[in-house]
Amino acid sequence: MLFESFGTDSFLLITALLFFSGILVARFSSRWGIPSLVLFILVGMLVGSDGLGLIYFDDARTAQIIGVFSLVIILFEGGLHTKWSTVRSVAGPSLSLATLGVLITSCIVGFAAYFIMDIKLIEGLLFGAIVGSTDAAAVFAALKERNIKAKMGATLEAESGTNDPMAVFLTLSLIELIVMEDSIILMMIPTFFLQMGLGLILGIAFGKLASYSINHIKLDSSALYPIFSVAFALITYSVTSFIGGSGFLAVYVAALVIGNSELTYRYSIFQFNEGFAWMAQILMFIILGLLVFPGQLFTKEIMLNGFLLSAILIFLARPVAVFISTIKMKYSLKEKTFLSWAGLRGAVPIVLATFPIVEGLDNSQTLFNIVFFVVLTSTLVQGSTISYAAKLLDLVGPKKDIPHHSIELISMGKASAEMIQYQTNRESAVVGKKLRDVSFPNRANISAIIRNNQVVTPYGETEIKEGDFLYILVEAKYKEQLKKILEQKTSHEKGS
Incomplete structure (x- = not known):
């Protein structure tokens, strides 16, 4: 034993x-x-x-x-x-x-x-x-x-x-x-x-x-x-x-x-x-x-x-x-x-x-x-x-970018709210835009942006860049609307 x-x-x-x-x-x-x-x-x-x-x-x-x-x-x-x-x-x-x-x-x-x-x-x-x-x-x-x-x-x-x-x-x-x-x-x-x-x-x-x-x-x-x-x-x-x-x-x-x-x-x-x-x-x-x-x-x-x-x-x-x-x-x-x-x-x-x-x-x-x-x-x-x-064999893919950071929110379930993590890429329509120019739902708040493992405090003039991790607090009923906005592709991507 x-x-x-x-x-x-x-x-x-x-x-x-x-x-x-x-x-x-x-x-x-x-x-x-x-x-x-x-x-x-x-x-x-x-x-x-x-x-x-x-x-x-x-x-x-x-x-x-x-x-x-x-x-x-x-x-x-x-x-x-x-x-x-x-x-x-x-x-x-x-x-x-x-x-x-x-x-x-x-x-x-x-x-x-x-x-x-x-x-x-x-x-x-x-x-x-x-x-x-x-x-x-x-x-x-x-x-x-x-x-x-x-x-x-x-x-x-x-x-x-x-x-x-x-x-x-x-x-x-x-x-x-x-x-x-x-x-x-x-x-x-x-x-x-x-x-x-x-x-x-x-x-x-x-x-x-x-x-x-x-x-x-x-x-x-x-x-x-x-x-x-x-x-x-x-x-x-x-x-x-x-x-x-x-x-x-x-x-x-x-x-x-x-x-x-x-x-x-x-x-x-x-x-x-x-x-x-x-x-x-x-x-x-x-x-x-x-x-x-x-x-x-x-x-x-x-x-x-x-x-x-x-x-x-x-x-x-x-x-x-x-x-x-x-x-x-x-x-x-x-x-x-x-x-x-x-x-x-x-x-x-x-x-x-x-x-x-x-x-x-x-x-x-x-x-x-x-x-x-x-x-x-x-x-x-x-x-x-x-x-x-x-x-x-030339089968190397793009470098995996795995976030080693987190933002936790206490009692999200009871508040009917969720913290969404989203990483932008070169096809994301929001890349290059300022936060004030993105039509986020009224009940969505950008809590933080992680860029190159550094915290960027978000405000209206902050420009979203490729590879940014966006942490967005949103009420559960607006989550799908937020998701559609984030997953929009650039016009070039849509036409390809």
Whole structure:
């Protein structure tokens, strides 16, 4: 049992130190060029029984529960920040990669594992299924604040957010075939479509219900709204999974619906979930790092097999899956090459690798160790070179300008008013105009302008410039009118 030899004070101290370590490595990961999730894993391995020996942890079932919980939070946060207008344009290719792509990858890697590891074919295919999907936590973390073209980023994020059902289906089906040899895999195919359908339908339903509830319920404190949104994410996953649907898909779809809806306390909800997702990542990868024993992982056999299977996954299986899955889908050779390289593996394969251990299957520990090694290789090699690959293939997008400032208003809900944040761009019709010349609604007040991270006090003669963040206090009933004014484009843009 985790921390069973420690008292309450020691447990809290070690937990705090682990979170501090995670935050510090996240701070320096971009400077070092190493994906933060790898460093989180290394922290877990360092304090584990084969490292400093501070913590002994080998409970795969507990790691599985923590992993699933964390993935729900990470998927929810990723979906909230995804623009539907961008995802819609890549929905077809993303779904193809998330289904056909995962199947092709799993088969190629599975047959390779069968020949390389000298195991049964069905065990090799199980290994392929476990590492067959890209990972939302790894992809979201790798793309965040990186200047990748929107089409590429949206494709990868949508794929990683929707390919878990296929990987989970293949993994659980193959485990069932191993445990119950008289099972017929063709009989399981309808189950997959049922899981996908229920995940999609319930995701939309819970997303709309959450959006409506957030906007209409009157809570005593604004701090409760972000927690309310997380509760919906957990309910969406659990209810969908309970009735046989894909909980992961439902959570991602619900987050898409919520994130693209007009929300009260939108900024607070987004900021809270971003912080909570970071905490979930730190917790999950440290726990997964604790679960592996370096003495068993870094052996000659595991490392040799791991390197061979990683090479086959990265340089053969993933590219074949991408090129077949995107046939006649208007992706250039450079774009397909980038999608092939950016197929990161992460927490999902490691969490799925705990299922054979929990079931007590033969060779399950060996499979887990090699999966872990493949994930480390993928994140180190691919994750640290995504920006370079995008630059090499001329797929670098505009610099992401993410505001690190906020203006909070107390009791906005009770006052029926909202603080709107809007960033201008070169197409905005208000750019170049003075505030007194813009026909804002009577009940809208410009509270502040943030320009180059500096506060500009607004008055009638203040000119709005490209890239300004406008913070506007407006009564709820005038919000749509204000939105239409802000989203007006220049005459040149309209005519193009």
